[in-house]
Amino acid sequence: MRIVVCVKHVPDAQGDRRFAADHTVDRAGVDGLLSELDEYAVEEALKLSEANDGSTVTVVTVGPDAASDAVRKALQMGADAGVHVVDDALHGSDAFATSLVLAKAIATLEYDVVVTGMASTDAGMSVVPALVADRLGLPQVTFAGSLSIEGDGPGAKVVIERDGDTSTEVVESALPALISVTDQINEPRYPSFKGIMAAKKKPVTTLTLADLGVDAGEVGLGAAWTTVAGVTQRPPRAAGTVVTDEGDGGAKLVEFLAGAKLV
Amino acid sequence: MAQVLVLVDHVDGAVRKSTSELLTFAARLGEPAAVFVGDGYDNAAGSLAEFGATAVYTVPAEVNDYLVLAKAEALAAVVEAAGGASALAAVLVPSSAEGKEIAARLALKLDSGLITDAIDVRAADGGGVATSQAAFAGGFTVDSTVTRGLPVVTVKPNSVEPQPVAGAPVDATPVSVTLSDLAKAVKVVERKPKAKSGRPDLTEAAIVVSGGRGTNGDFSKVEAFADVLGAAVGASRAAVDSGWYPHSNQVGQTGKQVSPQLYVACGISGAIQHRAGMQTSKTIVAINKDAEAPIFELADFGVVGDLFAVLPQATDEAAKRKA
Ligand SMILES: Cc1cc2nc3c(=O)[nH]c(=O)nc-3n(C[C@H](O)[C@H](O)[C@H](O)COP(=O)(O)OP(=O)(O)OC[C@H]3O[C@@H](n4cnc5c(N)ncnc54)[C@H](O)[C@@H]3O)c2cc1C
Ligand SMILES: Nc1ncnc2c1ncn2[C@@H]1O[C@H](COP(=O)(O)O)[C@@H](O)[C@H]1O
Secondary structure, eight states, X not given: OEXXXXXOEEEOTTSOOOBOTTSSBOOSSXXXXXXXXXXXXXXXXXXXXXXXXXXXXXXXXXXXXXXXXXXXXXXXXXXXXXXXXXXXXXXXXXXXXXXXXXXXXXXXXXXXXXXXXXXXXXTOOSOHHXXXXXXHTOOEEEEESEEEEESOGGGOEEEEEEEOSSEEEEEEEEXXXXXXEOTXXXXXXXXXXXXXXXXXXXXXEEEOHHHHTOOGGGSSGGGOSEEXXXXXXXXXXXXXXXXXXXXXXXXXXXXXXXXXXXX | OOEEEEEOOEETTEEOHHHHHHHHHHHHHSEEEEEEESSOHHHHHHHHHHTTXXXXXXXXXXXXXXOHHHHHHHHHHHHHHTTOGGGEEEEEEEOSHHHHHHHHHHHHHHTOOEEEEEEEEEEOTTSSEEEEEEETTTTEEEEEEEOSSSOEEEEOTTSSOOOOOOOOOOOEEEOOOOOOHHHHTSEEEEEEEOOOOSSOOTTTOSEEEEEOGGGTTOOHHHHHHHHHHTXXXXXXXXXXXXXXXXXXXXXXXXXXXXXXXXXXXXXXXXXHHHHTXXXXXXXXXXXXXXXXXTHHHHOSEEEESXXXXXXXXXXXXXXXXXX
8 A cells, every 4th residue: 555644843832832023833943843643644654554565655744944854753653755845935835835735745656545644733724634635636534533444456445433523423435535643543653773773764855846846926925815914922821829728629719719700 | 795604513403602603703794694504404593593694505414424525515505606705705614623624625615715713703904804813722812814715714612702683584595516526435424423411512611620630530520510510521631541531522732622711620730732722711720739730820720639629529619609
């Protein structure tokens, strides 16, 4: 099975996340990593690959130079090859532009499934997978909490369970398909020492927008279909009252709630 | 005035509160027009009118047999039936996982700008639609405007107080939809209904009481306090991953984002990913036996103590006040 995985390099959520002067997410001045939610996509791809002899896993990322770290981490986990689209014109791209470039990059590969995470952990909208499916004309099978591939060859289909509010939905589609996976689906592996060494020899292709035939005017901040008028940091919440329970903590809590007319 | 399409969220015609909120926002932009997918409009007509729907488009239930694309195609058909994108003021969709994907694919089809997870929607100065969103776990507010096409906006629940208007139910305009083969390629083959808790819906509830790893698997004290307050029950991912509570009750980045009047965190440390789902709550209360727990940085009121001692007393006290 030929498997493509989309991974994103994001600012570390534990660190100091901020906006740059042009209201884009500041990616330059902060520590970044492979989005934790994309580790689930990589893991699921590796499991599919291990279950099907002769499979390949190719990771694709769109992002600045530092995004190659995300590709490397996925290769260390066990992916076979990487594609990194990097171009200054991409700065400030919205979900539409990102999905356009991702789709063009994926189209240079051969694939049976495209696997993505459920959301970017930075300014993620959880819509890139749906948009990539749209642009590639692939069936969209998103938010898989579990996944299985049934049959092989032209009759193969993917079956997922998707966690809804009132029911769990079982959803089925023919392949090729685009599948996004949630953090419920598996337990991502850590790179082994062997994996880290092996990753150094794995091929990573770097592509520019020109390589993909994408016009620079179609992407980036200027091409965004919405504009940010302003970003304001929320005032920190006023320091609250903290009491230590001395046998009366529950009563004090309810007193507070009553004072705030919440009970 | 131009129409504003609102995708109705309902279960067999029982309209969810988020829909009345969307209709209220829609009225700020133009004439609210509801889009009702599936059967049961008769049950919904009253409450849609009550919150201002002046037109209703109905779409055949078949659309629900498929995932996202079918619903995006249905909305696109309604846009056409309503006079085309240039005749409309905006499309508002609930900010659920599926709602955002539907909105994104519709916006792409219409060559239009998209805003997700809006917490405020208003008419922009000089025309168009302006929105506010919360970013980075609620640490920032981002104000945006849509600069291209028909604005498609997904709106978070509990973002506005629904405003009833004295509207009368309207006759629905049925819209036929021809689904593409691609839309039909992704079929919902089964729906396994979930057990109902009898408690309010997590994203709509005015009060949420959540338990974390500190419950050690025993949610009975959390549930008892929730019930005396008429609250929904939430859980941290640690509690969900341990199998103590269903995933649909998870609050946080990869669970539900809630914005109630009151959020009570019990035995939850307050990790950034948990905050992402509850930081915009109006009042936050925490019970944790570790005085250093980061959740106290957010709390309007905190009790350093054992939840198994504090919650039962609080439950009794609250019951006395209610009596
Ligand atoms: C990509 C990603 C996404 C995530 N998404 C989410 C998400 O959506 N939601 C979410 O919640 N987490 C999420 N997490 C996990 C998050 O990082 C934390 O691990 C999790 O929130 C911790 O849950 P907790 O607070 O219940 O447990 P802990 O951090 O272990 O905290 C337990 C707390 O209970 C207190 N305690 C223990 N016993 C008692 C007692 N008897 N009485 C009172 N207090 C007691 C302890 O002092 C401690 O502070 C995500 C993580 C990642 C990496
Ligand atoms: N720049 C990117 N490069 C590669 N994959 C991406 C990128 N942006 C988003 N994705 C994929 O799309 C998923 C959802 O992202 P988002 O819509 O941004 O929340 C992520 O988990 C990734 O798998």
